[in-house]
Amino acid sequence: MNAPVIIDRDGLNRLISVLVGMGFQVVGPTVRDEAIVYEPLDSIKDLPEGFTDEQDGGIYRLKKRTDKALFGYSVGPHSWKKFLHPPERRLWGAEADGSDFEIKPEKLESPKFAFLGVRACEMHAIAIQDKVFINGKYVDPVYQVRRENAFFIAVNCGQAGGTCFCVSMNTGPNIEEGFDLALTEILDEDHHHFVVEVGSQQGANCLAQLTHRQARSEEVEAAKNIVAQTAQQMGRTLNTTDIKELLYENLEHPRWDEIAERCLSCANCTMVCPTCFCSTVEDVTDITGMHAERWQKWDSCFTMDFTYLHGGEVRASTKSRYRQWLTHKLASWQDQFGSSGCVGCGRCITWCPPAIDFTEEVLQIRDSATQLSEPT
Amino acid sequence: MSQISKPKLAVWKFASCDGCQLSLLDCEDDLLAVSQEIEIAHFPEASRAVMKGPYDLSLVEGSITTPHDAERIHKIRRSSKYLITIGACATAGGIQALRNFKDVNEFISIVYATPSFIDTLQKSTPISDHIKVDFELRGCPIDKGQLIEVICAFLKGRKPNTPAHSTCIECKRRGTVCVMVAQGKMCMGPVTHAGCGALCPSYNRGCYGCFGPQETTNTGSLSAQLKKMGANDDEIVRTFRGFNAYAEPFRRESELHDKKNN
Structure with missing residues (x-):
């Protein structure tokens, strides 16, 4: 769209006020409980200034930086799905009326969210959830209203995390589309400013209310170099060549048994995954039996209830559940939605207590795979 | 609705601290609604006025620790249409099941001036070891919201919503940051049954496992991870020997790390 511009820290702060003035609730990264989480922001003072993170399998540590970067870290335990696809919500209530009952639909009221600090992998994750919730035959109205009203301020990653592999999944680190504004943070001895790309008319309108100037070509170049450098720092890699066939042909690989010995079936991987979308519904009544409610809650393919049908669970073993999850992410997701279900954010590796490494498991299967069948 | 047609509820106490029964009294506003829908027929903790059985629903708190209680629970079962056990004592033997790992006669000889007055069993056992139980509600103590849910569900003849997955x-x-991953704290959450709403981690503490084992526990993997984080065998034994020490997966895991057995 427009040529990139420069805003400074005050400009970013002003952007938050402008969005608040437009009726948005601005949410973004902030420090809480020794991690960087996504929560409502009032000003740039709430951002994790001078913080970074160190991540590895089963380990996340918040660290101090030597500079005052506002976005000098990679993705944390939260993802934006908690705003677009709330963890718990009431679908409807019902009141008994004699021998009949009346359904009380839930009002479709939602704050208008402005997401500040959305990374490239996360933009891709949201695009994947769009396919699930709004682009198909059955539309989730709550996701739809939240998604369509949302304003996206994306941020190019200035460094990769220890469990990042977006380059392997072709989902980053460069922000390409779907944003209203996209920032690259430039921080050196003399400067602390943001190169801003404009991705929508609404983005341009917001920018018009901030002090900004055209970016010089060397500034645009510097921003590109930062992202190119990040691409070189990926903590993990995943070879996706023929991955669907690889997994389909190795459903009985001994590695699945080995993973099952370590897997806790705790479901943390699915909860932190920005594309996992499964939910369950619970029907509740009050003590009088005159009032009932149906609630939707995040669920996971690692619970026993998930595949409970008449007579028992379809996937009773941990082996079958982990295999289902990984194979769905990387293989059957392609059949179902036309893309991979993994964006390489690395959350499932970092937040797995026994440090099961998604990329390592695929590598082990590939290295000792059943011979791939010849193309027919 | 006439008084007579209300279902009759009874609350029974065995070896326990009374905390789970108090959860019922702690229901406050909901308790009024409960008492309008059901006849609280036998609840000595709340009222000396007790009605005779049979009862539509019995809530049983506590574990079996004496020969007398081992008899008494059968009488309660016979007078109850549905019998639900509430809390870690009733569902797993409770904290007093720590005796199960030792010789109870040694405790008796040390603690009591006249050990011959003491008539106790070698082990503290859950109610389900003695009689058929219709439903077990976990927790130390139980969650009052879950208690109301279970009472409602039984009165309406539906399955209660008390998921058995991990904490x-x-x-x-609720958006709590994992204390194990972000702070390196020992946490029983991955092997523990949900129900408390993940209270302790929301206060930056590891889970103590008050709700007992979740549906698919992999205690060995958790122990291996706790060791990697620096825990020794004694600490692992103590971690698994809490309020649900005698719940099968926790008992087995603690015994694997107990020097006495190795």
Whole structure:
């Protein structure tokens, strides 16, 4: 769209006020409980200034930086799905009326969210959830209203995390589309400013209310170099060549048994995954039996209830559940939605207590795979 | 609705601290609604006025620790249409099941001036070891919201919503940051049954496992991870020997790390 511009820290702060003035609730990264989480922001003072993170399998540590970067870290335990696809919500209530009952639909009221600090992998994750919730035959109205009203301020990653592999999944680190504004943070001895790309008319309108100037070509170049450098720092890699066939042909690989010995079936991987979308519904009544409610809650393919049908669970073993999850992410997701279900954010590796490494498991299967069948 | 047609509820106490019964009294506003829908027929903790059985629903707190209680529970079962056990004592033997790992006669000889007055069993056992139980509600103490849910569900003839998955799911739904991953704290959450709403991690503490084992526990993997984080065998034994020490997966895991057995 427009040529990139420069805003400074005050400009970013002003952007938050402008969005608040437009009726948005601005949410973004902030420090809480020794991690960087996504929560409502009032000003740039709430951002994790001078913080970074160190991540590895089963380990996340918040660290101090030597500079005052506002976005000098990679993705944390939260993802934006908690705003677009709330963890718990009431679908409807019902009141008994004699021998009949009346359904009380839930009002479709939602704050208008402005997401500040959305990374490239996360933009891709949201695009994947769009396919699930709004682009198909059955539309989730709550996701739809939240998604369509949302304003996206994306941020190019200035460094990769220890469990990042977006380059392997072709989902980053460069922000390409779907944003209203996209920032690259430039921080050196003399400067602390943001190169801003404009991705929508609404983005341009917001920018018009901030002090900004055209970016010089060397500034645009510097921003590109930062992202190119990040691409070189990926903590993990995943070879996706023929991955669907690889997994389909190795459903009985001994590695699945080995993973099952370590897997806790705790479901943390699915909860932190920005594309996992499964939910369950619970029907509740009050003590009088005159009032009932149906609630939707995040669920996971690692619970026993998930595949409970008449007579028992379809996937009773941990082996079958982990295999289902990984194979769905990387293989059957392609059949179902036309893309991979993994964006390489690395959350499932970092937040797995026994440090099961998604990329390592695929590598082990590939290295000792059943011979791939010849193309027919 | 006439008084007579209300279902009759009884609350019974065995070896326990009374905390789970108090959860019922702690229901406050909901308790009024409960008492309008059901006849609280036998609840000595709340009222000396007790009605005779049979009862439509019995809530049983506490574990079996004496020969007398081992008899008494059968009488209660016979007078109850549905019998639900509430809390870690009733569902797993409770904290007093720590005796099960030792010789109870040694305790008696040390603690009591006249050990011959003491008539106790070698082990503290859950109610389900003695009689058929219709439903077990976990927790130390139980969650009052879940208690109301279970009472409502039984009165309406539906399945209660008390998911048996890990506590981690509750942490993630409420947005709590994992204390094990982000702070390196020992946490029983991955092997523990949900139900408390993941209370302790929301206060930056590891889960103590008050709700007992989740549906698919992999205690060995958790122990291996706790060791990697620096825990020794004694600490692992103590971690698994809490309020649900005698719940099968926790008992087995603690015994694997108990020097006495190795």
